[in-house]
Every structure is written in structure tokens, then in C-alpha cells.
Amino acid sequence: MKKIAVIGGGPSGLFFALLARRRFPRAAVEVFEQNPAGATFGFGIILAEGGLDRFRDADPEAADAIMAASRITRDRVFSHNGDAVFIEGGAYGGAIARIKLLNTLQDLCQARGIPVHYESRIENPDVLDAELIVGADGVNSVVRRAYEGQFGSSTWYLTNRMAWYGTTRQFPSPILSFRTTPHGHFWAAAYPHSQTMSTFVAECDADAWTRSGLNRMTAAQRMDFSQEIFAAELEGHPLLSNRSDWVSLPVIRCKHWSVGHRVLIGDALHSPHPSIGSGTRIAMEDAIALIGALADNPDNLPRALAEYQRRHTPETAKLVDAMEKSYEWYEQVAAKMDNMDAITLAFDFMTRTGRLSPQRLYREYPKFMRKYEAQWNAWQKSRGQAQSALAGA
Template identity: 45%
Template sequence: MRIAVIGGGPGGLYFAYLWKRRHPDAEVDLFEQNPADATWGFGVVFSDQALEFLRADDPDTVDAIAPRMESWKNITLNLRGESVEIDGVGFSSIGRLELLTLLQARARAAGVAAHYETVVQSADQFSGYDLIVAADGLNSLVRRTFEKEFGASVTTSTNNFAWYGTTKTFATLSQTFVATERGSFNAHHYRYSPAMSTFLVECDAATWNAYGFADMSIEESQAICERVFAKTLDGHRLVSNKSVWRNFPWIWNERWSHRNMVLIGDALHSAHFSIGSGARLAIEDAIALVKALETEADTQAALARYESERKPIVKKLVTAARTSADWYEHFPDHMKLDLMDFAHSYITRSGRIDDARLSAMSPQFMARYEASRKMGAHHGA
């Protein structure tokens, strides 16, 4: 079987590696427009459950990645100079480039032929292949070329965000909410190596317009973000890597394959960064596609199986991501709550965690939250 994989992000690399490792006689070519050592963004996050899922299928890869990861068991929320920790929410992170380098090495060792700095102009270039796996990201050429056939829809969130790094390292996955005279900001920040953290800054459209970010250079925007989060950064600078303001793109495809082309990862669906699942979803797509192709002798039947088995799982996650993103679209309103009510609103925002589950998962936080409720009721009486 001759397979072309377009896109050398986590999903494309992982599919290429997995297929070639399990089918050494297959011909697997991977095409990536960037150099092997180029990446935008900083760290990527995996929940503990995501790593367990991967361990069940591919313990070797988890064993290769895990030692390079930073891990923590809590989330910290900062509001109006106060902090609260939500216990029992385990995450691990790794630099995006470090993750890609590890996956590149595994793909290479398995015998994948990777072609870097290769710009794909048209899907027609791949006429000799039995299967084309489009792992070419948010701006997928394959999806854009066959938009109607895939039933593609692309919309954007109204909030703006810019993705920075910083040399300030944080103990846990943290969120800091800051009100200024011209509007409210939120930063998602966590360490992904002993010396570096991701620092993603977000604001609503009203704040973005009030600051006039549309007319600013990357450097000017960065300087304002440094001032807004000066206390959090504690003397450290923000680091830019193509850190332009963007609106989050919502991508969904009703049909996941067309002819011998199939979509995975961000080319297929996007899940808001507030639930930290982009790389995880892409890798899980790759696993699901490999399994479907191994189960069905006929490629078309395999692609149909991949969609029918994987779609309900992804839909659930994407729905939770949309609900989570909706909370962020209104975060300046939530900031008016007192700290404990704010934290409760935050942790239950996606609709997947109710109080019973929260009590089991985060007993210390729930004890503090319930005590604050009793206190509020007592004061109100």
C-alpha cells in the first residue's frame, strides 16, 4: 500500500510512524512545508487521561515522551490578587518542537520517508497513492479544495488571543484574570520545560478594540500584554514566535473522507485551547484510522468505519470545547463573581463535571467551596 501523509504535525507524524511500524512493507511518504526544526507555538498539554489512552495502545511512545514532560496535579486560578487551587486535575506538558522531534525520530526509525520544506500545491500531485492522509492543519489544502465534498464549515470565535512563551515557570496549569481600565484579559500559562512556559493571552472583542490592537505591531501588542500581566510575569519578559492576534477557528466536516483522501486532526476538527486537546485528538484520530484500515480489507469500507466509530467520540469532545469556549466569550462577566463562585463556574464550564464528580475529583476544593457557600448563606441571613 502506498500512502501519502500531508502535514508533519503530531497527527501526521504519528499516523505515518504507526502504520509503517506495523506494516514495514508499506510505502509511507510524509510531506511537510516547514523545515523539520520549525514550529510555531510553545508547549502542548495532555491530560492524565489522554496519556493513559495512548499508553494502552503504544506504551513505547509514552515511555519516550514521558521523561521529557512537566507534570502537575492541580489547576491554579488567579483573580483580583487572590488565588485558589483546584486539586485532582492532572496534566502534563511538553514543548511542541520537542514532541515533534521525538515523533520524527520514531517515524524515521520505522522507515517513513519524510520530505520537509516541500510545499504541496495540489492534491493532484498524489495520483499514484492508494491513500492520502490529510493532516495539514487548520488551513488544510485538501479540505479547502474539496470543501463541498467534505461538508466543511469554518467559523471563528469573537475573542482574540496571542500565543507567547516566557522564561517564568509556573508550578501548575494556571489562569490569571486581570481587569484594566479598558477591559479584561485572561492568560493561560503553564511550564512545558524546566526553563520555559506557555503564556497565551486572551481578551474579548471590546477590550481588543479599546486597546487598538488591530493597528499595532507584534512588539507593541507584546509590550502591552507584559504590562497587563507584570505581576504574574514577575520581572520576566514574554517571548514571541509569530505571536499575532488571532480568533479561534471552529472547523467541522460532516464527511471525513472523499475518494481516497481522509482528514485527521485540525484539518478535520478543531477543539478550543481551553480544553487542551488539539494534539491529543490528532494522535487519537491517527490511532483510530490505523485500526479501521487494519479491520477492513477495502479502503473505502475502512474510511467509512473510521468516521462512524470515531465521529461520536470527537463530537462529544468538540461539544464540550464549544461550551468551554462560550464561557470564555463571557469571562469579563464571570469575573464579577467572588473567587470561590468564579472557580466553581470555571471548573464546571464544559458541562462534563457536576458537583458529585467534582467532590470525588477535587475534595479539597469542594470542601473550601462548600464552606464559602455556608459562610455566604450565614452572612445573608
């Protein structure tokens, strides 16, 4: 491998460049980022425990730098119309400001002699003279769009609307709050990502989007409205915007991960959904898998790219499947909010992806499950009766 061009200077692109420098020290590795240095959007992200362990295996220096800049989060306060439940336990996560994550990776790129070209939007990836072109350029990937048919990509949009805000309120623990209002159904997830800031992701369903008039408001008016809806959660602290507006998230999937010497990783390949906190993890693990396949087939690029997809598909499919079940749950959450109390809604939320069996719930959340064991058993029984009735219909 002599020359590698990475389009996109987000976490996956920068991390891939760092891994490429380690595995192919003689190769020329360059990153092309359309935004200025120091620019970003949104606020904090969470890197889950499993992902952090894999980052450390791939690049201990990068993983240690990320952890040093992160704030460990665990537990969650789950509330439904003000009725709060403390969910103690579960895996930890490293919450970090997105700009801090980018700066950490940028500093490592500079230390390893990897050029990152800012304000360099590549409209046609084929103008780059590189043996390998890596499309790490997000949901609006120019690499994917240039060869959309050959990548076999598809895109559709969720009906819920979401805004990625920040706030100066320091939440002691991450929260997930559901509120039924005269304007419709709203919910928010928030968690601290620094000593002074928290991330605050607000969301509503399609009915609330139009009934509340959010669809007719300016971005500033929407933020003011969100502060009113979630006044109890914010406790007098303001919401802050950084290119934050209410959007419907795209669902992007690709049948083929590479076309010729062009390959996709991260959001360009499979768009994320923040409800399982694994978007950045999936993107950075794509980088790890791609480097592994290239290192095992250094003289046969077509085989390396084919191996990247073949090997990594099963592991990616687990997280993508969980992500899809999660966003499907949120797409139907209004009906659940109307028919469940806080405890049963929490149970439904925790089991929404199918990855947490009853045994795993008791193992990872022992205090919570023991405290609400009677409600859990009753809920499980009611679900079994409903399933039996459905099967006999």
C-alpha cells in the first residue's frame, strides 16, 4: 500500500488514518476534510465500554488519549411524565464532547505526520491520485453518491424529529425523559460530557411535530419551545445550539461496501441512530476491520476489500440490527406512552433490541431488577398472555 486518501475528517476518518500509519508506515496517508479546522456540529457523544476496549486493542495510544478526555457515565434516570425510576447498573460509557474527540485524534495525526487538509471538499473522489480511497464522509458522502448504484445504496427517512442540543445543566446521571403534553408526545435524552456541559437530545413524533407548530417555527423558536417542554429537566438552564435543528434522520444502507479502489466506512456506509449510543463506535470499528483486512492482504486490494465486508458484516449486523429495533421502538413510542406506566415503559425500553435477556438484566442491573421484581414478573406474565391470545386468534 503506497498511497491512501481518506475523504472525511470525522472520528472514523481520523482513526482510520492513525491505524493506517501504524500498519503501513511507508504509505502516504492524507485526510481531506470539507470543514475548517476546529469546526464541528452537535455536542457530546458516548463511546460504549465494548467499543473502547476494541479501540485499545487497535491503537493503545489513541484509546488512552480518548479515555483521558472522556467522562465516565453509568446508570440512568428514566422518567415518564415526571414519575422517575433510577436504573442502576449496566456497562459504562465514555462521554466526550465531539470537538474534543476530534481534537484528540487531530493531535495524534499531527504527531504521526499525517496531513489533514481542511476546507477541502472533494466533489469527485476520482480526482485523487491514490491506491485506496476511503469514504469516511458521513451520511452525505460524496464517495457513496458518486457510485450510488454500484454500492447498491438505499435511503429512507424516519418519521420522528430530533434536535441535538447542549445545556449548561450538569446532570448527575444520564436521563431519559418522556412527556405527554397538549402538543403531543416528546422525549429527551441527556448526559454530562464535560465538567461544565451536558448533551441534550430532544425528540418528538410526527404528530407532535405538526400539532405543536414546530414545523412552522424558526430554529430559534424551536429551541425556545423545547426549553418550555423540558423546563423541569433543565431546571432553569438554557439549551444551546450548534447547528442544532429538528430533523428526520435518514436510514442509509449499502449492499456493497466497496467499488473498485473506493471503500466506505462509518455513517457513509450505514447511518447511525443515537438511541443506542453506538454510531461513533460502529464507525471506528469499521476502520479497525478495514485496516485488518488490508494488513492481511497487503498485495491484493480487491481481496482485502472483499474480506473487509465478509469478515465485518456479522459483527456490524449485530449493532445495526439493535439500532434498527431501537429506532423502530421510538417510532412507535407514542402509543406505549399512552398505555404504560414508568416501570413498564422502562422494561419495554430496556428489552427493545432483544439483546438483554432476563438473565442478563438480572446480572447487569441486579438492584433495579430486585427492587421491581414483582412488576417485572407481572409484566412478563401479561406479555405471555397477550402473545398466547394473539397466537390463538
